Amino acid sequence: MTSELAETSSVPVGVGIAVVSSFINGSTFVLQKKGILRARKRGGSYLTDCVWWSGTVSMIVGQIGNFLAYNAAPAALVTPLGALGVLFGALLASWVLQERLTTLGKLGCVLCCVGSVVLIIHAPKLDNVSSRAELETRLRDPLLFAYIFMVLLILAVLITWVAPLHGSSNIMVYVSICSLLGTFTVPSSKGLGLVAPEAFAGGSPNSGTHALFLGLLGTLAVSVLLQFTFINKALESFSPSMFEAIYYVAFTTSVILASAVIFKEWTALGAVDCLGMLCGLAVVSVGVFLLRMPQETPFDWKPTKVPENV
């Protein structure tokens, strides 16, 4: 089939876009911080600083890149590759902001790269859902409904009951909420990419396609807004780097699970590649943890001599 052939070749393009947009996303925060520092030095507003604006523009470009990557490659591959953004952000911060990278941070960089390579080696070579018709078939699966219902139930309990009580004392509450919302943001973003070409094609205005398009857009908008709200709530109570590390692992796991149910991304994978993907994910997760560990830790490992009989 031609669609399969076309899909086979779209995955490497998707991986390329995912890697580039991860790098762009990683530079966002560093460029904005540099702009704010420059503006403060001058005594002006950062809104007049070109470095701050380059950070803001790179944020928009990075998000567009992410959207394109999700449409060309499996979500189970694109999401973990976000670790390269954490890696690039740390390298850029040590270069532009002169933030010192510890030995642990350097090991974290190595793991992010190595784990990403393992992920790419073992990722599915085909996207299972690559057209609107396939997406509509998948959306009629009762298993998918059961999964979405379960996630919505857990989210409702977390948001209305657990978050007000324990949200500001237990980091896992906001992490869980934001990660579970990834069940909706990533697949609806991927779905929009499949439906959009037909919805805007003109010619035959199919009302079903338009309804699907609006439904996906609504889901994306609501879930992104909720995610944004709870990320900000979390950052009020916890250190950004700790939150980022735990959130990365939880979000990636949640998206991989969701896209396994919704897009059946893992069905084409053999047992060895599944194992390889899990290994790559574990390596990348440890890498992000090491990179995001408090950089002010006094610990820096250098081979030193031992004074006496050790």
Next chain:
Amino acid sequence: MTSELAETSSVPVGVGIAVVSSFINGSTFVLQKKGILRARKRGGSYLTDCVWWSGTVSMIVGQIGNFLAYNAAPAALVTPLGALGVLFGALLASWVLQERLTTLGKLGCVLCCVGSVVLIIHAPKLDNVSSRAELETRLRDPLLFAYIFMVLLILAVLITWVAPLHGSSNIMVYVSICSLLGTFTVPSSKGLGLVAPEAFAGGSPNSGTHALFLGLLGTLAVSVLLQFTFINKALESFSPSMFEAIYYVAFTTSVILASAVIFKEWTALGAVDCLGMLCGLAVVSVGVFLLRMPQETPFDWKPTKVPENV
């Protein structure tokens, strides 16, 4: 060919033996230390303690297991799997000796396991040299002579000139010597396994086979003794855990390089599997580093609340 078929099935057996003997090797040090502590408590000699003896027996069993593993599977796979011994030793130490395993140590355990899986997934499925005749053909390769001559030259310079001057101040001197000696210990041990069945077969006493056998045995004896001497010299000057971590990485790299030249182990591997092997090696190396980092470091990462506007 039947010999190829037989070799195909010997690799999984070799991997199994390598994993088991790594675990046994990892328990050696912990059991001996426990025995010494028990004996000290009783006020007797550790030579009368059964736990100390179980450690000593496990050391011998582990070395025999290693020897068997090298004969059934590629050295480039068996050597890095030694990381599982470091992992098991750390887990056993935290259980038997109540040594506290830090967060970093736990992450190191995860990486040792995950990296070993990646290595096993991508390892060569065939052993290129699986008979005495094949070994003799390989030993006539001029490239191999050039490589061995180069290693011997570097060793001579290191031992006679660099070690007396910088050995006790720079950890890399003894690490390099011991690792380069791996060029001889591992391949000669593997060669002995190939030649021994014919040398002891009786029937046709082939003088060439006997000479080869004695040559390999001599090489093994000299290189093991030198390795032993310099490891002990290193432990007089440096922390054992630091030495073990750096030594693991250097020794594994040196053995992989040597067995690539001597046994051409990597020729059957595609580019993807080579990349996968390198990734697995990198992951396992970072894991050993994290496990062997000073356990007394004050750093232990737990998600804590941030006091003000971070």
